[in-house]
Structure formats: structure tokens, C-alpha cells
Amino acid sequence: MSKVAVMGSGSWGTAFAAMCADAGEPTVLWARREEVAAEISDRHTNADYLPDVELPPSLTATVDPQEALAGADVVVLAVPSVGISEQLEAWGQHIDGDATLASLIKGVDVDTMRFGSQVIADTLDCDPDRVVVVSGPNLAKECAQRQPAATVAASPDASRAERVQAAVMAPYFRVYTNDDKTGVEVAGAVKNVIALAAGMAHGMGYGDNTKAAVITRGLAEMARLGVRLGGDAMTFAGLAGVGDLVATCTSPKSRNRTVGERLGGGESLDDIIDSMNMVAEGVKSSRAILGLAEQAGVEMPIAQGVVSVCHEGASPEDLVGALLSRSAKPEVYGM
Template sequence: MSDGERGGSFHVGVIGTGSWGTTMAALTCANAPTTLWARRPELAQRINEERSNDEYLDSFELPEALVASSSLDEVVTTADVIVMAVPSHGYREVARRVAEHLRPWVPVVTLAKGLERETQQRMSEITAEEMPGHPVAVLTGPNLAREIMGGQPAASVVAIDDERIARELQRLFTRPALRVYTNPDVVGCEVAGVVKNVIAIASGMARGMGFGDNTRATLITRGLAEMTRLGEALGGDPATFAGLAGMGDLIATCSSTQSRNNTVGRRLGEGDSIDEIVESTNMVAEGVGSSPSVLDLARRNGVEMPITEQVVAVCHEGRTAPDALGALMERDATSEVE
């Protein structure tokens, strides 16, 4: 993003047509020419001709300025900024394909809030491996796609340790109803985004079992403690976890019925199996796949994460939600500040 590319003249390529990728493309196209990559040609055609993506954002009309394409080459080679809106389980494969067409030094912004199962790597780490030499930023915060598309006031964080690029990206993503802050703490922002999805599953389980605000507040607060412990162990700034990327996103995801992870947890609490839940939705709940990786990271770094342990047990080991809650309540009492 050179000086000559400022002021909206540079092009943005958004990779992925899920709810959040489509939403971000709808926002950035007001500030810069934006092309949204769709894996399926028929979806790209529907976005261009009907101005809709009903699979993920039904009832919302997309801006006329937004262009969609099924040609990854076309989207990437013309882009001065790439936004990766790809779920964590397929992120590396798509990143590798994007890298084949990417011009030197183009910044890459990741939106996915997950970890790669095999390596426990964050998306910025995968990006650095697959696209070496490119500045990598993370966009995160309490950003439920449908509320953002509806123009409801919200705030987000763009994390990168290069202040100049941070300011450019801040300008790109800012809209009248979306306030964007900068933060140099990429590690902390990513860890927060990953762990909050796991805690949201636990919060949803409590709701599904019929428990009220006290239970959910307890899970959110103790979940924040788990997030902070892991984030600090991995090099994150403690202040990040009290901000939008940490506490803000955690509250939104644990409280909203729009949250995929919260919804998965609710259904688990109501007695549905994880297989039934996964088969019944086209949405990706990152916390399900990321929870074992989060637990692996925690154990590797000597960090205790009891809520995460129970989410893994329910999602991957066949434990019931009531048994998981019972295991948490039966733990030895300790100091809150330890």
C-alpha cells in the first residue's frame, strides 16, 4: 500500500463468501474497489446479478459496488490488500493457492478465529509460512455479521505491529457504524478470538440446560481468566484481553443467539449430539474444531484451562453437558487471583 495507492484507489480482494467475508466485502467496497472471491461460479453470478448471498446473509441486499468472481487469479492479482475470510480448517490450502498469484508486499488480513488442528498454529502464523514477505494483520472484535450488515453501531480491532499499515487498514475498514481501533498485539488478539469461541460453547451449554445469568456470567468471567492466562503464556499483552478483542468479543459471542458457537453449545445442553448439530448447519463453529488445539497449547505451556477441558470432553469425547458442568463445580476451591 504505497502513498499512491491511498485514498480508496487501491483494490481489495476478499477471499471467502461466508457471512463475515461477505459482510467485510460489503463494507470495504464503500472505501475502495473490492472483489469477493466465491469458490462456486453460480454464487458469484448470484451476487453480481441478484445482489444477494442468501446462503449466509438472507434478507440483506449487497451493495452495487461489490463485485464477485470465481477466478482466484483475477481477484488476487489485482489486489493491493487481501482479506482472508476462510475457516481455519481450510485456511492453509487456500492461503497456498492465493500465494501463487499474490504480488510482492501486499498486506494480508486474516478474519478466521481458529487454530490449525495438526500444528496448533494461528492463522497469522500459517499466513507467514505460506505467504512469506507479506505484512500480516488480524481483524477481530465483537462483530456479529448480521448486526454489522444491518448498520448497528459496533467496534473492531485491526492488529499488526506496523503502525503505518495499521492506520491504512483502519481507514479501509472504518464505516459510519463501525469504529476500528489499532493494536500491535497480534498474538493476544488472535488467542482471544480463538478461546472466546470455546467459552461460548460452554456458555451455550449452560443456556441449553436452562441455567440463568449467574451461571453464564461465571463461565464468561472464568473463561476470560483462561483466555488471559494462555494469551500471556504465548506472549500476548494482558491489556488486550480486557479490550474489544478479548472481553468485548467474549461477551458478544457468549450472549448472542446469532453466535454459531453459542448455538452449538445450547443444542449440546439440550441433549443433541455434536454429529447431529454439525450435519444440520452450513455454518462453521470454529470452537468445536479449535478446542482440542487450544487444550494442547495450554498443556504444552503449563496453563490450566478447566472450562476448555470440559468443552473438549463434550465435543470430542462423548461426555454429556450436565457431567461437564458437574466436573467444573466439583473442582477444588482456590483463589480467584491465582
């Protein structure tokens, strides 16, 4: 019998598990804290991450990773990119040797500049094609509220991508498969960095023209890097590319956009991070993404500006000035 184990009970992990349950899959959610697991199983809520959302009665949770993973043919990794290796080393031996692994990670390891699927495959010493990357315009609370949405499940192994597609294709959630795992994963990581910049623009009081320019030029940066790393240019015109970018850059529900907005309003990054109970992946990943761009010989001026603000002491005003003072160029270059 098939079963889905979702490892990580944050907002997106919980929402994803709820959709799997709504899709008719027996689903178990692994939580680190006993009180969270008990709340999900007994009260069908996760108030810390998804307040005012009712979860499916069939969804259960546990703090025992071995219990969650037992018999699972789909294992969903819904933990932050920071620390994923340590998590897998702790309980990865309980994953079935042929289980399909679905990565919800939208970040890059700062020290090794590896994307989430690479870290998973390396840590478990498994075929990289076992890892399916799931990415799209999927704000967790809207998905948990069962609002219509869509996403992409990407792997060169079509059968594994189709298994993940079936696992989470709830009546309100449409899943498309794609064999361009590289492009989908690059898009999912880079859009968080661009969302920080879009949030800064909003926080500084700039209007829709400015934000549209940031999103569009951010898409160009994303596509340049993705194509150079082996992705398909068409991927960036789809759900995982422009779709996710628009949602993350414009929605107040987006963590990265919110962090950028508060930076643009004059708050310090340390104060912002201390006040949040969720991770904004773009803050940490920005340096690794810029490092990948430099290795690949790809210009990413918006990403460079975000790194300068988040990690090098520059102000959001400095970012605007740096972008506006760049030399004139054609709109399309470097692909």
C-alpha cells in the same frame, strides 16, 4: 489505485467485503461457487449466508482467484482455519508481494497448533508482520445490516494495521489499531471455545448467574493463556477480549453459542454439524487450544470440559460437575 480482495464469501467474509465497499474501497469478493458470485454481483445479495441483507451495488464477486487478487493491496483471508493452507497453496502466488494480508480467522490449526496468522505467514513464506489480525464483537449479520459496531486491527507494523483500519472503517464501523497481534488472536480463538460452554449452560436451562460465571471465568482462561504466549493483559479487557467474548457467548446469532446450546439440549454433535452450513470454529480448535495450554502450563478447566464434551464422549452435565468439584482457589492466579 488501492483495491481490497476478500477471499471467502461466507457470512463474515461477505459482511466484511460490504463494509469495505461502504468505506469507499474498490472491493472484489472471491466465492467458490459460480451461483454465489453471480448473485452478489447481479442481485447484490448472498441469501445462503446473509438472508434479507442488501449488499452495496459497488461490491462485485468472482470465482476466479487471480481476477480477485489482481492489483489488490489489501488481501482479506475470510476462509475457515481448516484448509487455509490448501487454499493459499492454490492461489497464493497471485497475491502481490507487498500486499497487506488481513486475517479474519478465529481458530487454531488442530495438527500444528498454529494460529491463523502463523499459517498464512508460513504458507506464503512472508514476513509475519504483513499479516494483520482483525477481531472484535462482530456478528456478521449485524455488521451487514450496518448496525454500529467496532473491531481491532492488530499488527506490530503500524502502517499495515492502519491500512486495514482505513479499508474497512465504514460510517457505522469503527476500527481501532493494536500492536498486540498475539493477544488479539488468542482472544479470537479462545472466545469460541468459551461460547460453546456458555451455550451448553443455556441449553441445559441454567440462568444468567451461571452464564455470567462461565463468561467471566472464561475470560480468566483466555487472559492466562494469552499472557503466557506473549500477549498484553490489557488486550483482554478490550474489544477483542471481553467485547467479543460477551457477544459470542450471549447472542443467538453466534454459531459457537448455538452449537453449545443444542449440545446442552441433548442433541449429538454430529447431528448439529450436519444441519449447519457454517463452521463453528471452536469445536475443532478446542483441542489445539487445550494442547497449547498444556504446553504453556496454563490451567483452562472450561476449555478442558468443552474438549471432553465435543471429542471425548462426556455430557454437558459432566462438564458442570467437573467445574463445580474443582478445588478452591483465589480468583486471580496463574497470570
